[in-house]
Amino acid sequence: MAKKLIGPFTQLLPLTNMPLHGALADSSLEIIENGGMVIEHNCIVDVGPYVALQEKYSPTITRVEINKPAVCMPSYIDCHTHIAFGGNRAQDFALRNAGATYLEIAEAGGGIWSTVQHTREASTEELAAYVMERVNALIKQGITTIEVKSGYGLSVDQEVKTLRAIQQAQKQVPVDLVPTCLAAHMKPRDFDGDATVYLDKMAAELFPILLNENLTNRIDAFIEKSAFNAIEIRPYLRSAKEQGFDITIHADQFTAGGAAIAVEFGAVSADHLEASAENEIQMLAKSDTVAVALPGASLGLGCAYAPARRLLDEGAILAIATDWNPGSAPMGQLMVQASILATAEKLSNAEVFSAITFRAASALNLSDRGQLKRGQLADFNIYTTSNYQNITYRQGTLLPQQVWKSGKLIYTKGEQP
Numbered sequence: 001m002a003k004k005l006i007g008p009f010t011q012l013l014p015l016t017n018m019p020l021h022g023a024l025a026d027s028s029l030e031i032i033e034n035g036g037m038v039i040e041h042n043c044i045v046d047v048g049p050y051v052a053l054q055e056k057y058s059p060t061i062t063r064v065e066i067n068k069p070a071v072c073m074p075s076y077i078d079c080h081t082h083i084a085f086g087g088n089r090a091q092d093f094a095l096r097n098a099g100a101t102y103l104e105i106a107e108a109g110g111g112i113w114s115t116v117q118h119t120r121e122a123s124t125e126e127l128a129a130y131v132m133e134r135v136n137a138l139i140k141q142g143i144t145t146i147e148v149k150s151g152y153g154l155s156v157d158q159e160v161k162t163l164r165a166i167q168q169a170q171k172q173v174p175v176d177l178v179p180t181c182l183a184a185h186m187k188p189r190d191f192d193g194d195a196t197v198y199l200d201k202m203a204a205e206l207f208p209i210l211l212n213e214n215l216t217n218r219i220d221a222f223i224e225k226s227a228f229n230a231i232e233i234r235p236y237l238r239s240a241k242e243q244g245f246d247i248t249i250h251a252d253q254f255t256a257g258g259a260a261i262a263v264e265f266g267a268v269s270a271d272h273l274e275a276s277a278e279n280e281i282q283m284l285a286k287s288d289t290v291a292v293a294l295p296g297a298s299l300g301l302g303c304a305y306a307p308a309r310r311l312l313d314e315g316a317i318l319a320i321a322t323d324w325n326p327g328s329a330p331m332g333q334l335m336v337q338a339s340i341l342a343t344a345e346k347l348s349n350a351e352v353f354s355a356i357t358f359r360a361a362s363a364l365n366l367s368d369r370g371q372l373k374r375g376q377l378a379d380f381n382i383y384t385t386s387n388y389q390n391i392t393y394r395q396g397t398l399l400p401q402q403v404w405k406s407g408k409l410i411y412t413k414g415e416q417p
Contacts, residue, residue, distance in 0.1 A: 003057060004407070006064040006072075007036030008050035010386045013073040014372035015357055021285075023312040024350035031388070037072065039378040042406035047372050069386035073353065074370055075144040075379040075403060077360035078334055080271050080292055082182075082325035083134040084127055084162050085152045087118025089326045093300070112152075113189055115326050119152035119162065127165035128172075134324065134332065135173045139410065139417040141334055142381035142400040144175045147321070147364055149220060151182030154191075156205045159183045163215040174410040174417070178364050180248065181210055184221035184228055184236060195232045203239040211243065218268075222250035223258035230261055237265050246365055252276040253297070263287045269319070269363040273306040274298060281307060285314035290363035292319045293355075295341040296329035308345040319363045320355040336396030349392055378407035 012035030018028050036050030038057055046053060054061075092110040105111050119127065131148060138146055148169075150162040159181060166179045183202045187195045210216050219240040221233050227250070228236075237247055247265050251258025253272035259280040262270035270284060271292035284291045293306035312318050320341060324332035331337065338352050347355075358370030369377045381400040383391060390398055403411040411417040 002060065002062045003038055003040045003045060004064055005036055005038050005050075005053055005057060005061045007053070007066055008034045009036065009066060009072040009382070010069045011035070011071045011388050012037065012047065012372070013071070013353070013388055014047050015074055015353060016371050016373050018350065018354060018358075020359060020362060021317050022315045024348055024354060026348045026350050029350045029353075035072065037372060037378075037380070039407045042377060042408075044372060044374055044376050044378050046374060066382065068384060070401070071383040071385050071388045071391070072372070072380055073383075073388065074357045074372055075381045075405065076142050076334055076356045077145040077364065077366075077370060078138060078143045078321050078324075078356075079147050079178075079269065079319055079360040079363040080149075080294060080321035080323050081147055081332075082149050082151060082323070083146075083332075084131050084148050084150060084166055085115050085119050085326050086122035086127065086130060087115050087326060089114060089330070092327055093330065096301070112186060112327060115152050116154055116188065120158050124161050124165045124168065127162060128168040131166060131169040131177075132173055135169065135175065135177070136417045137332060138334070139173075139175060139403060140399060140413075141396075142403050143334060144379045144403065144405040144410075145178065145361070145364070145366070145369060146175060147178040147180055149180045149182040151185035151220070154183065154185060154188035156202070156209070159202075159206055160209055160213075160215070163210065164213075167215060174408070175405055178218070178366075179216040180218040180220050181206070181216050182220040182222070184219075184233065186222065186227045195228055196235075199228070199232060199236040203236050207239065207243055207245070217245055218248060219245040220248045220250065223261055224250070224254055226254075230257055233261065237261070241265060248363075252280055256280055259284055262289050268365050271321070271323075272297065273311075274304050276307055281310050281314055281316070284311060285316040288317070290317045290319050290359065292321055292363055293341060294321055294323035294329065295337040295344075296331050296333075297323045299337070299340070300328040300330060305341055305344050308341060308347060312347070312351060317359055317362060318351065318355050319360040320352070321360065321363075333396050335391065339392045339395040342392060349389060352392055378404060380404050
């Protein structure tokens, strides 16, 4: 495959030479005017001024010319989603906005158990089709790496079914899906035993299947009063680590405590953090555990945002993800959510872009994407605009004209991915 020179771009933002930890001023953004990028196979070979690249690689290079004002930047990474589910919870949203409590919604047939029932009723093929439909919606936003959790099966067989459905969907979509096992989402209502017995069963029976079938290398757990407490979850997480899984934690969504467990176990990420206070902020800031803000859940539930500004100012690694799920975060719009969080928490464009690219990659333990530089995957978005600031200014309504994944054009605006 011949090298390709793509450009010229009015502005090319490689998002390089920025630290993984801490606050970022927009002055740290490198902007290559009239920039270009050389790719070969699925990777980036070179980035720089278009004319210089043209002279350096001519005459053997193939040109992909951009003949209108355009901005190029790395494609996005959604590092926390729950898009492997069946059913619909629009009624929950309406009831919640009308003042109903969680218990009242559950008694009316809603809540997470409703999603568990619908997900269990779906076949592997149906669940894979649901995942693919939602993945295609994310591709249109310029997202080319998508974490996908199980967690609506809540039995050995049903969790395996969900992860097999994600694996099946991966074979039919042009982007990377990162599967995560969230069997520790809540103790299922139909399980005969307490939380400890349930977790012991999952660790003993489910973990070996995950390894044998290569279904995932990631284990998630929800630490909360409505899910699992610190005493119950520690043996489960210890077993996961001993068997070589990466750990991620649903932490501090309603009450603090989960972030401390995440740091204790060296989790790759602690996600939610709406209830994190100064102690949790300091622990995360002193660790390499990525703090993942999920503004979609705050919008869906009408609660506070994660303290993104404080986390950054203290030196934490901040990522932003959609939390796309059928209950608390049904929006699934990454840039909309990131832009709204930026307004509420006073985040710079550099902080927003890093939070959905290379810092989000760190939350998935991936080092081969999120920046435009030699050796990285050629994952990038092209926007029809002459000013990169319009991307956040338009709060998610300015969509990419083109989305490239591993050196291939996978989506052009106006076409189905």
